[in-house]
Every structure is written in C-alpha cells, then in structure tokens.
Amino acid sequence: MLGMQSSTPAPRATGRPRSAAADAAILAATREALVELGWSKLTLSDVATRAGVAKTTLYRRWAGKNELVVDAVAELFDELELPDCGTLGADIEGVVHQFAAILARPEAKSGLMAVVAESTRDEALRERIRASIVDRQKRLVLEGRARAQARGELPPETDESEASRTVDLIFDVVAGAVVHRCLVSAEPADAAWVHRFTTVLVAGLAAASAD
Amino acid sequence: MLGMQSSTPAPRATGRPRSAAADAAILAATREALVELGWSKLTLSDVATRAGVAKTTLYRRWAGKNELVVDAVAELFDELELPDCGTLGADIEGVVHQFAAILARPEAKSGLMAVVAESTRDEALRERIRASIVDRQKRLVLEGRARAQARGELPPETDESEASRTVDLIFDVVAGAVVHRCLVSAEPADAAWVHRFTTVLVAGLAAASAD
DNA sequence: TGGTTTCGCTACGAGTCGTAGCGTAATGGC
DNA sequence: GCCATTACGCTACGACTCGTAGCGAAACCA
Secondary structure, three states: OOOOOOOOOOOOOOOOOOOHHHHHHHHHHHHHHHHHHOOOOOOHHHHHHHHOOOHHHHHHHOOOHHHHHHHHHHHHHHHOOOOOOOOHHHHHHHHHHHHHHHHOOHHHHHHHHHHHHHHOOOHHHHHHHHHHHHHHHHHHHHHHHHHHHHHOOOOOOOOHHHHHHHHHHHHHHHHHHHHHHHHHOOOOOOHHHHHHHHHHHHHHHHHHHOO | OOOOOOOOOOOOOOOOOOOHHHHHHHHHHHHHHHHHHOOOOOOHHHHHHHHOOOHHHHHHHOOOHHHHHHHHHHHHHHHOOOOOOOOHHHHHHHHHHHHHHHHOOHHHHHHHHHHHHHHOOOHHHHHHHHHHHHHHHHHHHHHHHHHHHHHOOOOOOOOHHHHHHHHHHHHHHHHHHHHHHHHHOOOOOOHHHHHHHHHHHHHHHHHHHOO
C-alpha cells in the first residue's frame, strides 16, 4: 500500500482510528479533480467536497497539495507488471506499452509533471516521489534483467555498481522518452513508436555491453 | 528573437511603441524569480516589481503566468549549438552536455516542467512551447544528421517520412532521458553518464538503421 | 464509563488574482 | 507645432483561495 500515509504518526492503540475508506475516497477524488480541473485549478476544498469529507480532514493527513497528488498518482503506476513475452525486447516493449497507456490518462499527465516540477525546490517532496513512484517501479528493470540472464540473453553482471548504473540509465531512458513523447511532443506512443524505440534501445544495450 | 511576444497585435505604425527594454527586463526578472521562489510562489506582482514596471504592463503583454514563463525559459535554450567534434557520437555527446548544463540551472528546472504540466490541459500553451522551444531546437538533430551524412557515417535518407519519424524519436529519447535524469532521478548528468548514454544511443541507431 | 483521538462544521485573517479607471508619456501624421 | 493614438504607472477594488482555530459529536480502547 504505497509508502504509507503522510506522516505515519505511530499508529496509536487508543482513540478513534482513521477511516481507511476516507483515504481511498480522497485519493480517488483527487484523481477525479485532476481530470476535470487539472493541477493548477485543483483546490483541496474541492477535493474534500468530492470525497465527502471535511476540508480539515485533508490537512490533518497531508501537508498540502503536493503530497496529496503524489500519493494519488502513485497508485496509478502500481498496476504495471512485467509480461513474459519470451525475449528481452518483447518484455521491454510490453512494459513500455503499459507505461504509455498510463501516461495517456489525463490525471497522470497533469499530476505527475506538476509534482515533479514542484520537487525541484522541495527535497522532501522529491524523496517522496522517488520512494512512492520511481524506486517502486525500478523493480521492473531488475526483474527484466534477471529474466534475460536466465534466458542467456544477458551475461550475469560482474561489477555490482556498474550493473546498478546500467539499471538507472535504462530507467531514465525508458521513462524519459515515453514521458517526453506523450507530454512534450504530445503525440501518441502507439505500437509503431514503441516498437521503434524498443528496437533502438535493445540494440544499443547489446552493443554497449559487448564492450 | 523567439516566437515574438504574446499576441503580436500587428505592430501599429502610430502611438507610443512598446518598450523593448521592458521586455528584456521582465523576462530576466521572471528567471530571477524562478530561481528564488520557484514556480508555485512566483507572482506576477513580484515579477513586475523586480523588473521595475507596473503589474498592468505585464497583463497587457502576456495572457498569464504560463505564457510569460514559456518565453522566459525559451531564451535559455537558444544558446545551444552543435559542436563539430569529428564524429556523430562526439557531436551528440557535446550537445547532450550543453543540454544537461542548461537543465542544471534552477530557473530551467522548475520553469520548464511546470509549463509542460500546465500544457497538458491547454492546447494553445502546448503549441507555444512547441514553437518556442521544441521545434526550435530540433534543428540540432537535423544539422547533426546532415553532418554525419556528409562524413559518410549515415546513409542519405530515402524515405522522407521515415527520416522525419527518426528525428522525432531521437529528440524524444535525448531530451527525455536528460530531463528524467536531472529532474526525476535528481542526479547530475555528468561526463560519465553522458558518455554512457550517448554510446547506447548511437549504437542503437546504427543497429536499427542497418535493418 | 472515562480517556483519547478523529471527524464535520463554521468562521476567520491573510494573501493573490485579474481588471477598471485615470492621468501622463511617447510616438507618427498633418 | 498640434492632434490622434497607443503604452505606461499608479491606485483601488471584488472575488477567490489558503491554512488554521475552535467547537461539539462520534468512534474506539481499557
């Protein structure tokens, strides 16, 4: 369940417990508001009304708009999974497809980019994004590599830090390219584009690892 | 000089002309405010004060915060140029270095991502970004390809639309990866990373174009 | 039942937004 | 040199959002 709620104030054994249903309703309402209003016109008052809770309840659980949207968007990426298509290239292509599908949704577009922009001046927020979204999905790269190694498509890594840098590079290239395609170029990451991109990436990795 | 100012209301031959010095002061003040305050806390009142102009002057020239920041950020990318390093790989590496250097500046980070986020719900703004920044820098890819063809590193393109799609792909991969590295991963795109990335990209393009 | 925490509601001061109105400054046409 | 036209600086304004405080009621545990 994500990286837990905002502050995680050491769940006390006494007193009235926080409503878990309210959490779900609030995050869903946040995504709904992102679709209808976008980031800039989204207000916490509006989210509270949509979720059927009081505005004060929101401020008790989240520090502000930024943290709330991070949690709301993070849930979107939890449905990502690595398909087993037989080859490394096909596996990557499958994940890129899923990733592109999520980024095609308006709540992901406006929400994700906005919090990333805010995170450039907020260290804590950047850490929250990393923990809730980035590192959480890096598992896909690790799993894909392990599978490719088991198939014999990739050699087992010798240098640990070297392998770690490769994972980071792959993640930056894949996530960055898809995001740029969907948001900046504003053109669909359709099957043809995904195939083309995946071909270049896999070929490049193979050639570079041969050094 | 960029894509001209906001509306370009058909420069009339009569009446008091708009101060060009004010334009420069306003855009510089906008970047300064982006550094000190970031996107969310930047107000047009503050920019006006910094630039030494009245708030109303800002609203007469730009529709709002979004358009102003696009123009202010676009100027940052105009200093990009393609170095002639002898090989395609080295040329690309040089441009990626410059791009990473610009994205390391705080006014570029917070400003660029914020307007991209806003553009997901504003077609006119997205078009403004494309005209002022994206398409404007795509010349680098075109120039690099032409140079590589002159050197014999790349074959002359046969299919026009095919070549166009390749340019778009390269741009998405390069810009996307660097942005993701600098903003989301929040780690420096240093020489080692740039070299590594460029190697994978060039190798991938070479292998893919061999099909 | 008593202690503790959450929840819904209301109200509030502080701050920002974008615009209107007015007098003044700077240009070109005659 | 005068006039029409446009830009500029300044002030003031209503509308809106923000985040918080204070209260009584509800839900849980011992």
